[in-house]
Amino acid sequence: MEDIVKKLDQKKPVHVRQAFNKLIALMLDKKKKGVKLTRQSEEIVFLKEQCISPCLSISRGGLDTLCNVVLLELLSKHDVTTVLLSLSVKGKNLYPLLQAILSLQELPLQSSPPNMADHPFVLVLQQCGDQVWQPMLDLIRLTTSQTPQLFAYFTPVFSYILCTRDPTLTLAAKQNTWQLLTRLTMDRPRDRIRVLLHHFVWFQSSSPDQEDTQQILFLNILYTSKVPRSK
Numbered sequence: 089m090e091d092i093v094k095k096l097d098q099k100k101p102v103h104v105r106q107a108f109n110k111l112i113a114l115m116l117d118k119k120k121k122g123v124k125l126t127r128q129s130e131e132i133v134f135l136k137e138q139c140i141s142p143c144l145s146i147s148r149g150g151l152d153t154l155c156n157v158v159l160l161e162l163l164s165k166h167d168v169t170t171v172l173l174s175l176s177v178k179g180k181n182l183y184p185l186l187q188a189i190l191s192l193q194e195l196p197l198q199s200s201p202p203n204m205a206d207h208p209f210v211l212v213l214q215q216c217g218d219q220v221w222q223p224m225l226d227l228i229r230l231t232t233s234q235t236p237q238l239f240a241y242f243t244p245v246f247s248y249i250l251c252t253r254d255p256t257l258t259l260a261a262k263q264n265t266w267q268l269l270t271r272l273t274m275d276r277p278r279d280r281i282r283v284l285l286h287h288f289v290w291f292q293s294s295s296p297d298q299e300d301t302q303q304i305l306f307l308n309i310l311y312t313s314k315v316p317r318s319k
Contacts, residue, residue: 159171159188159189163189168189168208169206169207169208169211171185171189172185172186172189172208172211172212182211182212182215182216182220183212183216183219183220183223183224186208186209186212186224186227187227189208190227190231204244204247204248207244207245207248209224209228209242209244209245210244210245210248212224213245213248213249213252213254213257214254217254217256217257217261218256218257218258221249221256221257221261221264221265222261222264224245225264225265225268228242228245228268229268229271229272232272239272239273239276239279240279243279243282243283246265246268246269246283247283247286249261249262249265250262250265250266250283250286251286269283
Protein backbone atom coordinates (compact mmCIF):
# COMPACT_ATOMS: atom_id res chain seq x y z
CA MET A 89 0.00 0.00 0.00
CA GLU A 90 2.90 2.39 0.70
CA ASP A 91 4.14 2.03 -2.89
CA ILE A 92 0.64 2.75 -4.16
CA VAL A 93 0.39 5.89 -2.03
CA LYS A 94 3.75 7.15 -3.38
CA LYS A 95 2.61 6.70 -6.98
CA LEU A 96 -0.66 8.50 -6.33
CA ASP A 97 1.17 11.37 -4.63
CA GLN A 98 2.97 12.04 -7.94
CA LYS A 99 -0.47 12.68 -9.48
CA LYS A 100 0.60 11.77 -13.04
CA PRO A 101 -1.99 9.76 -15.04
CA VAL A 102 0.47 6.93 -15.69
CA HIS A 103 1.24 6.63 -11.98
CA VAL A 104 -2.44 6.74 -11.07
CA ARG A 105 -3.08 3.90 -13.53
CA GLN A 106 -0.16 1.88 -12.14
CA ALA A 107 -1.40 2.43 -8.60
CA PHE A 108 -4.91 1.40 -9.57
CA ASN A 109 -3.63 -1.80 -11.24
CA LYS A 110 -1.58 -2.67 -8.14
CA LEU A 111 -4.62 -2.15 -5.98
CA ILE A 112 -6.64 -4.49 -8.21
CA ALA A 113 -3.80 -7.05 -7.92
CA LEU A 114 -3.98 -6.81 -4.12
CA MET A 115 -7.73 -7.35 -4.23
CA LEU A 116 -7.27 -10.37 -6.52
CA ASP A 117 -4.70 -11.85 -4.14
CA LYS A 118 -7.09 -11.48 -1.22
CA LYS A 119 -9.88 -13.01 -3.28
CA LYS A 120 -7.71 -16.08 -4.01
CA LYS A 121 -7.01 -16.43 -0.30
CA GLY A 122 -10.73 -16.35 0.45
CA VAL A 123 -10.67 -12.96 2.17
CA LYS A 124 -14.02 -11.18 1.75
CA LEU A 125 -13.86 -7.49 0.84
CA THR A 126 -16.34 -5.15 2.51
CA ARG A 127 -16.96 -1.41 2.54
CA GLN A 128 -14.58 -1.17 5.50
CA SER A 129 -11.71 -3.08 3.85
CA GLU A 130 -8.48 -1.11 3.52
CA GLU A 131 -8.44 -1.35 -0.29
CA ILE A 132 -12.06 -0.26 -0.62
CA VAL A 133 -11.65 2.70 1.72
CA PHE A 134 -8.51 3.69 -0.19
CA LEU A 135 -10.35 3.45 -3.52
CA LYS A 136 -13.13 5.66 -2.20
CA GLU A 137 -10.70 8.30 -0.93
CA GLN A 138 -8.11 8.31 -3.71
CA CYS A 139 -8.81 6.31 -6.84
CA ILE A 140 -12.46 6.59 -7.82
CA SER A 141 -12.47 8.72 -10.93
CA PRO A 142 -14.41 8.71 -14.22
CA CYS A 143 -11.09 8.74 -16.11
CA LEU A 144 -9.82 5.29 -15.04
CA SER A 145 -10.29 2.22 -17.23
CA ILE A 146 -9.62 -1.40 -16.39
CA SER A 147 -8.79 -4.57 -18.26
CA ARG A 148 -11.13 -7.55 -18.61
CA GLY A 149 -9.11 -9.27 -15.89
CA GLY A 150 -9.51 -6.21 -13.71
CA LEU A 151 -13.26 -6.30 -14.25
CA ASP A 152 -13.38 -9.84 -12.86
CA THR A 153 -11.83 -8.61 -9.61
CA LEU A 154 -13.73 -5.34 -9.32
CA CYS A 155 -16.11 -6.34 -6.54
CA ASN A 156 -19.69 -5.14 -6.21
CA VAL A 157 -18.69 -2.84 -3.37
CA VAL A 158 -16.46 -0.79 -5.69
CA LEU A 159 -19.12 -0.64 -8.41
CA LEU A 160 -21.68 0.59 -5.91
CA GLU A 161 -19.28 3.29 -4.73
CA LEU A 162 -18.73 4.40 -8.34
CA LEU A 163 -22.46 4.43 -9.00
CA SER A 164 -23.04 6.52 -5.89
CA LYS A 165 -20.98 9.28 -7.52
CA HIS A 166 -21.74 8.85 -11.25
CA ASP A 167 -24.67 7.72 -13.40
CA VAL A 168 -24.64 4.31 -15.11
CA THR A 169 -23.60 5.67 -18.51
CA THR A 170 -20.62 7.56 -17.04
CA VAL A 171 -19.48 4.45 -15.18
CA LEU A 172 -19.78 2.33 -18.34
CA LEU A 173 -17.76 4.80 -20.39
CA SER A 174 -15.11 5.31 -17.73
CA LEU A 175 -14.52 1.61 -17.05
CA SER A 176 -14.78 0.30 -20.60
CA VAL A 177 -11.73 -0.63 -22.64
CA LYS A 178 -12.50 0.44 -26.23
CA GLY A 179 -16.04 -0.84 -25.78
CA LYS A 180 -14.92 -4.47 -25.48
CA ASN A 181 -16.14 -5.02 -21.94
CA LEU A 182 -19.26 -2.85 -22.02
CA TYR A 183 -21.74 -5.72 -21.92
CA PRO A 184 -20.01 -7.59 -19.03
CA LEU A 185 -19.94 -4.28 -17.14
CA LEU A 186 -23.64 -3.81 -17.74
CA GLN A 187 -24.28 -7.36 -16.54
CA ALA A 188 -22.21 -6.71 -13.41
CA ILE A 189 -24.19 -3.54 -12.67
CA LEU A 190 -27.54 -5.29 -13.15
CA SER A 191 -26.43 -8.20 -10.96
CA LEU A 192 -26.15 -5.92 -7.93
CA GLN A 193 -28.87 -6.39 -5.34
CA GLU A 194 -29.25 -2.61 -5.18
CA LEU A 195 -30.17 -1.97 -8.82
CA PRO A 196 -28.78 1.51 -9.60
CA LEU A 197 -31.31 2.22 -12.36
CA GLN A 198 -32.61 5.74 -12.44
CA SER A 199 -35.42 6.96 -14.66
CA SER A 200 -34.60 6.78 -18.35
CA PRO A 201 -32.52 9.70 -19.67
CA PRO A 202 -34.54 12.18 -21.79
CA ASN A 203 -32.16 11.61 -24.69
CA MET A 204 -32.36 8.04 -26.00
CA ALA A 205 -28.65 8.06 -26.91
CA ASP A 206 -27.73 8.59 -23.24
CA HIS A 207 -29.39 5.36 -22.12
CA PRO A 208 -26.68 2.87 -21.04
CA PHE A 209 -28.28 -0.05 -22.91
CA VAL A 210 -28.47 2.03 -26.09
CA LEU A 211 -24.83 2.99 -25.61
CA VAL A 212 -23.85 -0.68 -25.50
CA LEU A 213 -25.97 -1.44 -28.59
CA GLN A 214 -24.30 1.37 -30.51
CA GLN A 215 -20.85 0.03 -29.62
CA CYS A 216 -21.41 -3.69 -30.20
CA GLY A 217 -25.00 -4.30 -31.34
CA ASP A 218 -24.51 -7.47 -33.39
CA GLN A 219 -22.77 -9.19 -30.46
CA VAL A 220 -25.10 -8.21 -27.65
CA TRP A 221 -28.67 -7.64 -28.85
CA GLN A 222 -29.84 -11.20 -28.11
CA PRO A 223 -28.27 -11.52 -24.62
CA MET A 224 -29.45 -7.98 -23.91
CA LEU A 225 -33.05 -8.92 -24.73
CA ASP A 226 -32.65 -11.95 -22.46
CA LEU A 227 -31.35 -9.65 -19.73
CA ILE A 228 -34.33 -7.30 -20.14
CA ARG A 229 -36.76 -10.24 -20.07
CA LEU A 230 -35.19 -11.61 -16.89
CA THR A 231 -34.96 -8.22 -15.16
CA THR A 232 -38.55 -7.20 -15.96
CA SER A 233 -39.92 -10.60 -14.94
CA GLN A 234 -38.32 -10.11 -11.52
CA THR A 235 -39.12 -6.39 -11.28
CA PRO A 236 -42.04 -5.47 -13.63
CA GLN A 237 -41.93 -1.78 -12.71
CA LEU A 238 -38.55 -1.50 -14.46
CA PHE A 239 -40.18 -1.91 -17.88
CA ALA A 240 -40.46 1.87 -18.33
CA TYR A 241 -36.69 2.13 -17.90
CA PHE A 242 -36.17 -0.14 -20.92
CA THR A 243 -38.66 1.62 -23.24
CA PRO A 244 -35.88 3.56 -25.09
CA VAL A 245 -34.07 0.27 -25.78
CA PHE A 246 -37.08 -1.16 -27.62
CA SER A 247 -37.53 2.12 -29.51
CA TYR A 248 -33.87 2.21 -30.52
CA ILE A 249 -33.73 -1.36 -31.85
CA LEU A 250 -36.97 -0.93 -33.79
CA CYS A 251 -36.04 2.46 -35.24
CA THR A 252 -32.31 2.33 -35.87
CA ARG A 253 -30.82 1.86 -39.32
CA ASP A 254 -27.70 0.31 -37.79
CA PRO A 255 -27.01 -2.68 -40.11
CA THR A 256 -25.75 -4.78 -37.19
CA LEU A 257 -29.28 -4.78 -35.75
CA THR A 258 -30.79 -7.07 -38.35
CA LEU A 259 -34.33 -8.06 -39.22
CA ALA A 260 -34.00 -10.90 -36.71
CA ALA A 261 -33.07 -8.38 -33.99
CA LYS A 262 -36.14 -6.29 -34.79
CA GLN A 263 -38.48 -9.28 -34.93
CA ASN A 264 -37.19 -10.69 -31.63
CA THR A 265 -37.48 -7.25 -30.02
CA TRP A 266 -41.05 -6.89 -31.24
CA GLN A 267 -41.96 -10.36 -29.93
CA LEU A 268 -40.49 -9.57 -26.50
CA LEU A 269 -42.20 -6.18 -26.42
CA THR A 270 -45.54 -7.82 -27.27
CA ARG A 271 -45.06 -10.42 -24.54
CA LEU A 272 -44.05 -7.90 -21.87
CA THR A 273 -46.89 -5.48 -22.66
CA MET A 274 -49.71 -8.02 -23.01
CA ASP A 275 -51.41 -6.50 -19.96
CA ARG A 276 -50.00 -2.99 -20.47
CA PRO A 277 -51.05 -1.81 -23.96
CA ARG A 278 -50.16 1.82 -23.20
CA ASP A 279 -46.49 0.87 -22.79
CA ARG A 280 -46.51 -0.80 -26.19
CA ILE A 281 -48.21 2.22 -27.76
CA ARG A 282 -45.47 4.46 -26.36
CA VAL A 283 -42.81 2.41 -28.15
CA LEU A 284 -44.90 2.23 -31.33
CA LEU A 285 -45.24 6.02 -31.37
CA HIS A 286 -41.45 6.36 -31.37
CA HIS A 287 -41.30 3.90 -34.24
CA PHE A 288 -44.13 5.61 -36.13
CA VAL A 289 -42.47 9.04 -35.86
CA TRP A 290 -39.33 7.53 -37.39
CA PHE A 291 -41.42 5.83 -40.11
CA GLN A 292 -43.16 9.09 -41.01
CA SER A 293 -39.89 11.02 -41.23
CA SER A 294 -38.00 8.45 -43.30
CA SER A 295 -37.65 8.80 -47.05
CA PRO A 296 -37.71 5.92 -49.58
CA ASP A 297 -34.01 6.22 -50.41
CA GLN A 298 -33.14 5.81 -46.74
CA GLU A 299 -34.95 2.51 -46.37
CA ASP A 300 -33.33 -0.85 -47.00
CA THR A 301 -34.93 -4.21 -47.70
CA GLN A 302 -34.85 -5.33 -44.09
CA GLN A 303 -36.56 -2.18 -42.87
CA ILE A 304 -39.33 -2.55 -45.48
CA LEU A 305 -39.81 -6.22 -44.56
CA PHE A 306 -40.08 -5.35 -40.90
CA LEU A 307 -42.52 -2.51 -41.53
CA ASN A 308 -44.72 -4.87 -43.56
CA ILE A 309 -44.73 -7.26 -40.59
CA LEU A 310 -45.42 -4.53 -38.05
CA TYR A 311 -48.05 -2.57 -39.95
CA THR A 312 -50.76 -4.51 -41.75
CA SER A 313 -51.66 -1.62 -44.04
CA LYS A 314 -49.67 1.03 -45.85
CA VAL A 315 -49.36 4.21 -43.79
CA PRO A 316 -49.02 7.39 -45.88
CA ARG A 317 -45.95 9.46 -45.13
CA SER A 318 -46.20 13.13 -44.30
CA LYS A 319 -44.88 15.34 -47.09
